[in-house]
Amino acid sequence: MGRSACCEKVGLKKGPWKPEEDQKLLGYIEAYGHGSWRALPAKAGLQRCGKSCRLRWTNYLRPDIKRGKFSLQEEQTINQLHALLGNRWSAIAAHLPKRTDNEIKNYWNTHLKKRLTKMGIDPVTHKPKSDTLGSGQFKGAANLSHMAQWESARLEAEARLVRESKLVSNLNPSKTPQLGSCPSAQLHTKTQAAPPKLPCLDVLKAWQGAWLSKQKDIAIFNMVFNSNGSLESPTSTLNFLDNTLHSIPTVGFSDMSTIAYPNNSNSMIVKADPTGFSDMAAYPNDPAKYMSSLPTFMEGFKEVMLDNAGVHNPPNTNGNLDNVVGSCGSDFEENKMYYWNDMLNLVNSTTSGSPMF
């Protein structure tokens, strides 16, 4: 379905914005909201395409944007989230209030990527370049990578929930608008006919599909379980049914079918979790409350990492797992160590410490 580019019209300006243009755009949005971006330029008296206006507003003019140097905390968060989510800048930005996806993307490309490369870590996979998973001291990383899929799905869910919740609050005139990481939604004046729906976690679905195709991963998965055979997470609880059956994690969405397979050698049973997302029904209009009510994610994960890596040293006084990657003398290895510590810290803190909530 062909479409004409929004900026194809002759006479529309391109390039850097002038202060007068900024004033016009800012003034219009403050007065009326942006409404339809396509229609905005004409109404605001701007010789720009709607797309350009949206970009200028989202990345520069929004009143809730924090500009300037990224803090160490922010850098770590970006690193960690990128390891889990990849180049999904909008999802990463959802976890960094007041930072735009464009800004984060630029910062990653110009600073963080280079830094990881210098550390000998592949900025794409976040794995040590010289190491192959499962071949030595980075066995823990293999498990981490695996669990990252789970966390990735969870973060995706969080990002969606935030978007949804903001949309809900925006549609509720009794609520004071809050400027968050997605102000365009808050200022969006377009009528939303359909009621907000609970997020459809296609990522989770996809992951579950991948999971089904990788039964061998069950073995690794086993190691992640704690003693009572279940791993609680903010998004779901993973259950083992018994010794003869394998289960894979799933999320108890009302619109997601429970999948059951015959109990043969290749069988699996997928058990929808009653404490998972189905509980969102308790907070139909407040996903944030729902999320915050859930238990800490990845409880006991440190132990698993240690077990799997073949080391059993307790965390240091900072709670870090300095030995998780083995004993490494060089600064290089120390950097790697800190890197993976960051990863673990994020996994352990992302829920309770999420700036979104």
Add this chain to the structure above:
DNA sequence: AAAACACGCAACCGCTCGCGT
């Protein structure tokens, strides 16, 4: 002082997604 180079960031482009018809 000036040219060359490197860097950072704002903005653009093209694609995909979701919704309405």
Add this chain to the structure above:
DNA sequence: CACGCGAGCGGTTGCGTGTTT
């Protein structure tokens, strides 16, 4: 179900500025 449209996302570009030679 197919199509059209608007919006959003991620990759890329190009310009301004700082640094080096």
